[in-house]
Amino acid sequence: MTTSLPYRSHYLQKIRQNRPLVHNITNIVAANFSANGLLALGASPIMAAAIEEMESVPALSNAVVINIGTLIGKEVEAMVLAGKTANRLGIPVILDPVGVGATPFRRQTVETLLKQIHFTAIRGNAGELATLADVEWQAKGVDAGEGSHNVVEIAQQVAKRYQTLVAISGETDVVSSGSRTVLLHNGSPMFPQITASGCLLSAVCGAFLAVADKEHYFNALIEACTAYAIAGEVAAQALKPTQYGQFAVNLLDTLGALTPETVEQYARVEYV
Amino acid sequence: MTTSLPYRSHYLQKIRQNRPLVHNITNIVAANFSANGLLALGASPIMAAAIEEMESVPALSNAVVINIGTLIGKEVEAMVLAGKTANRLGIPVILDPVGVGATPFRRQTVETLLKQIHFTAIRGNAGELATLADVEWQAKGVDAGEGSHNVVEIAQQVAKRYQTLVAISGETDVVSSGSRTVLLHNGSPMFPQITASGCLLSAVCGAFLAVADKEHYFNALIEACTAYAIAGEVAAQALKPTQYGQFAVNLLDTLGALTPETVEQYARVEYV
């Protein structure tokens, strides 16, 4: 049963009012696009990865987003410190385990992070979350790939194991708290055709969680994924299906113009 | 009193003729956009940060632009060497102290750079320059923030203390040599909504100083800030106020098409 949002969209509005500072430790592919996406949405990005400032930057910030996309090695230490600081301060921390299934090194890195940081939410594609659930999956590099397992079960399992919220992106998004799970039927087939569209969503999740109270994180995460997916739908509307370059541009434009009314009108949320 | 430029725009033309090589040590957010902006303007960017080539790259270059946006630690050493080399060779060096007020680490980094390098110009937002002037300011991460101090005084103070030119970007730009100060009334509210727009301006300042004689650096810096602000005005003309993605694209297009005539026609320079 597909219905609307469980409440009126209001975190989008709150982002525009509060302009939360979102600290991103991210990769060289996504840095520019993530910063631009956060600015367009109405949040304030700070991209910082020097270990020397991994206590002071989270202390200024309303959320920390950790993305393992292009590690050189030293960032892991910085990520651990930033994540621990965020935990101590009680601000949300989001993990984007880019391509975690691709190599043992990425798997170990994510294990290190998961051992030392309590993540508020983990956002990735089905292949990445399947790896965290120890489920067989045929991933392809950093792309989602294919597997026979039930994506809902994967989301629930990871949410329970790590006491975290999980958002799995795909044709249908899955958001789960372990006990509660929703399917989100918005989106565009153009998303996986532009790089860092998942990384930007993780950053967007950071902005939404940054303005929500702890007890409403689940709703804020649903709104984040829904709003972003709808921005993609709107961005693609006037385009030919292969205009990937213009889609990335339009996505930023649409994030800038997105209203709570549009989010409410387009939202297709299914409770499972 | 708002008037036109103090002279006919001619550094823009000189950039197109000489194609100065501008060496940028910059961050992972700004690297692509800064390089594209310099190319569009007519300059020739080289982005290099390996310590092993921080003497040879400045030796090829007509200006060095140092940006502390996303330090990992090692770059500072490279920046010092590049800056010292530029000083020795007598080519202009520009500092962009991104988010210097945000963390003690950034403040120390900038202190290190200011001790060892004589900067021809420092380009930043009001919050960043307030930090260099030891003035109270409510910055927000790497964004400008707000403060009660007079921005003109801040510019003059920093210019005198560090024997440098200062360009402060904002709704009104301030350019000061310490003794001479101008206000620049061009620009677009869309600039702070796209990431790295300040970083690109610092790089653009590098290109303008690269083609100017030492005794005209002040005028060249005024033309740099004015031309860039006007490019933003023109780029925004046909856009809705939230089309941030397209604004970034149009800004590059406009930098490519910008003529001295347009700069002279739009320039709104106020002497204080």
Place this chain on the structure above:
Amino acid sequence: MTTSLPYRSHYLQKIRQNRPLVHNITNIVAANFSANGLLALGASPIMAAAIEEMESVPALSNAVVINIGTLIGKEVEAMVLAGKTANRLGIPVILDPVGVGATPFRRQTVETLLKQIHFTAIRGNAGELATLADVEWQAKGVDAGEGSHNVVEIAQQVAKRYQTLVAISGETDVVSSGSRTVLLHNGSPMFPQITASGCLLSAVCGAFLAVADKEHYFNALIEACTAYAIAGEVAAQALKPTQYGQFAVNLLDTLGALTPETVEQYARVEYV
């Protein structure tokens, strides 16, 4: 004598069918654009540079592309390991020797790479390849510059010396196996005006070689350079000559829409 392609375009189609995984070790300027270009073309990019995964990522991949654009030092070790792994596995490895003539450090780096890795192809501009041929050339930073030597001879010389294919980009592209050489008369003057357009071409070469049999690498490289140059021609068609920002966007759109028929129709290949 300018003729058409030596055969019907079919590697483009094969990329769309196989979605080869292309491992890129690249610089902070080109990372986003190269990933987006590969995705638009139909390939699957993975950008990874951590030494810890330089055996596992090539093992997943169908080609490895090594780009020395913005070295910090550690990447060279990672590049060597990735290249050796690719050689061992028999998958193609492409070198982009960005600005190799600009500094002794870059020259040494490329020498190190050439000693330890057998490259399937080297893709660069005339100045870069002239450096590898030990020929006098007036390069300008990372730009092509000018020289009096015959570019065809340079291509042949480097191809023979390093037992590799060579693709030299410029107003006319040259592709050589040492014994066989072709001139490619497609392209757009807007290419050198956008940053990383050469880096993306190297990545595109990786995608084409990834889907070709060893005995057809020469033809696949011709098709790669031709298809990319034609994408640029088409991307520029509706633009003013200074719309560099929009050209970068259109180039991605055009790579997404490019068909074998268009490649065959536009191709202007000259055998020498």
